[in-house]
Amino acid sequence: MHVDLLLADAPAPIEVPAERVRAAMDPASVLVVLDDDPTGTQSVAGLPVLTRWEREDLDWAMAQDAPALYVLTNTRSLDQTAAEQRNREIVAVALDAAEARGRRVTFVSRSDSTLRGHFPLETDVLTEAIVARGHAAPHLVVLVPAFPDAGRITVDAVHHWVVDGEATPVGETPFAQDATFGFRSSDLRDWVAEKTGGRIAREAVHSLALTTIRRGPEAVADELRTLPAGTVVAVDVVDEHDMRAVAIALHELDREGLGALLRVGPPYPRAHIGQEVPDVVRPEDLDLRAERGGLVVVGSHVPLTTAQLAALREARPATATIELDARSMIDERREAHLDAQARAVADAIEAGTVIVHTSRELITGADGDASLDIARRVSSGIVELVARVLELAPPRFVIAKGGITSSDVASEALRIRRAQVVGPMLPGIVSLWQPEAGPAVGIPYIVFAGNVGDTDSLAAVVQTLAGDDDPAAG
Template identity: 50%
Template sequence: MDPESLPAVRPVPAAEVRQALTGARRVVFLDDDPTGTQTVRDLPVLTQWRVENVRWALRQDTAGFFVLTNTRSLAPEDAAARDREVAEACLTAAEQEGVRLAFASRSDSTLRGHFPLETDVIGELLAKHGGAMDGVVLAPAYTDAGRVTIGGVHWLRTPERLQPVADSEFAKDATFGFRSSRLAEWVAEKSRGRISADEVVELTLDDIRDGSTQSLHDRLTGVSDGRVVVVDTAEDDDLRAAVLAILSAERAGKSFVYRVGPSFVRARTGQDAEPPIEDETLAALVDREKHGLVVVGSHVGLTSRQLAKLGERRDFVNVELDVVALLERPAEHIATAVATAVAALEHGLVVLSTSRSLVKGGNEAESLDIARRVSAALTEAVGRVVATRRPGFVVAKGGITSSDVATGSLGIDRAWVRGSLLPGIVSLWEPVSGPAQGLPYIVFAGNVGDENSLADVIDRLETV
């Protein structure tokens, strides 16, 4: 694919989207892991969805907020039940606050997650409350990390080339693997034929860049009965152009549920790409008298390479939770790891990780069960370490790991996303309640950055 052959970008400033947000629905991002926050700043995050928490988020002067559902780590029936519970709480809170909501199911830019289950659940709940879901906007792009959709095909940018997503390691995921790179065919595959590829509407770069908001509006107002709309995205301007048309169609009475990657969050909230957090802000958040704790649960190859580069750049104590030992004698193994990590934190950086070999079950359900047991052990270990010796910061590596550490280890229920530590990736949360209040919490997806990114983040945290 030759980028030179693409139509010229149609510039759409973020300010134009912000202007269009006046009177628009507040969007709640049901985030299936915490990494959707890494493209934005100054938005609320909830990890508990009691109505009073949602009302707090709705009272903030923002275009939207996150609710961390962590559904990517759950079995399908459990994910559906959680989505219903969260969406019900949001609708109840919105009614009490007199606010209209739009729902986004924020998931993985490499297409791993429960689809179309999660958008189906939201659509069913909207219908129960007298609403409708005219369409599902499918926009998984993450432009900062080189995940783009061109010609209806989803691509990953590697150092050598653009690679179709189905040819990547992510497509071989033990739980959410897939065969199709063209999103219309991926929808048919994931819906097991319930939705045919021919039924999917594709907004191509030709439509977005050569058209107008009105022409896109006309396409979207013709969507009904929950049809899926795939949005091509090579640049943030493409998404902002689509968002303007979506907002226009919603003002005309249409209702969409969004299934999106991180870049759509930025576009839909009217934010532009921002530089990383300033050193002065970071210095005010990090306790330089204490050492940091890095928690690693991700098993993708990039994470392993990032750990290796971190070791080349600085000394740290690596405390490893062996997966086989965890499955056989969890209590003993966790106690030993906690004691080792607590002692090491007095003197320097500690990396608490699961063993790098990926242990799979005989089928999807068994693989999920193993992943949950290992994640629970890691969460317990981190919580005990932090309670015994509070670190200067906590970095969580891996999407599900980040969620489990935030909720299970640190007890965060409300936080603010303060921005990224690297351009467009790796977000810093400031907890505003609970035992971790004021402890810098860094959410670092397993599959973003280059081999030096983890070391670069630690450098920033330790030298500000």
């Protein structure tokens, strides 16, 4: 269905200035975003991000006095037991650090805008962990998976993926076939029932529709205020102003003691803190090393990433391209293969930017857990390669494509423990970090989700950072 037809009966958009959201906020509050892969930072700027959650790390992040901070949990790459443990650990440390700083925490479980991830596990665990620390249970669990910048919108509780003006219910897209987190339902009410195994019935999920949202924050607050404790709310969103109207209402309810636990896609935290849509980062905003080329690492296997990789190679035929064979990284050939390819990358990067990608064959296991294990082993191979390249020939910049890939490259290969989110490389998508400590200081790190952008987006980001640094270019 064309998006214009989908929205034909929707109320007219409203304008909600970002400053109105900021005025509604409690200045002592801080949004702690538990990000299940690092791509959640792509919609914000000027905020601290952590890949570790020791007390000293949370103390550092809280000391920035930012309205929000991100903790990279990477739980989308973990099994349920490990994901649960990690969420509990972070809640405990974050609450201690916030109390020491005199701040109040609102927790955000940031996950995929195409509905992949550990739900309801993570919202259940966060609620339990909050209550275990003596705090009141969140009154509402609010679902805002929309990501308008990337074409993900929710209308009448049905979540859509919009490409070239055509809106497809997300349950009919390749993302719904995910080997680990697959699903059938596009209507968020049905999706909650599906994911909870019927524990939460469709009828118990409240749909917060555009008809309410576009009457303004007061109407939203009035509607939400009537809901029973523990209600899951599925939120319609088509644009930034829809999210801001919801944010103001939630701030109002929070002042009344009716707090919310948020399960959201990338842009909602920006709306919740009243941050303007950030400007795109320009090359002149960065201090790029000139002595070597950059490193582009592509691990994601979603069809969009494969198309973007093909477009990048077509746009830059002289750029060195090295393939990591996925099957060789999960058997006895692993060490020899990684050693040879790391040396090849280090040699090539002396002359210009290098593209490293995993073979495009998607290897799956017998079930979701087995498939996740294979994905982790392949991702750990990418990490080992990047770590070796960092020692042999530190690149001018690093771009990591894919959620698990970008998380592991950041925390394990580049050992980025703390960073500042500079801003997006493309409007609303693709995050650039500046590492604050460790061996990657001075190397801009670009986090590029597997499922965002158009076919030419990866090539555009590489061109922005690398220019024509191919040895045969020009």
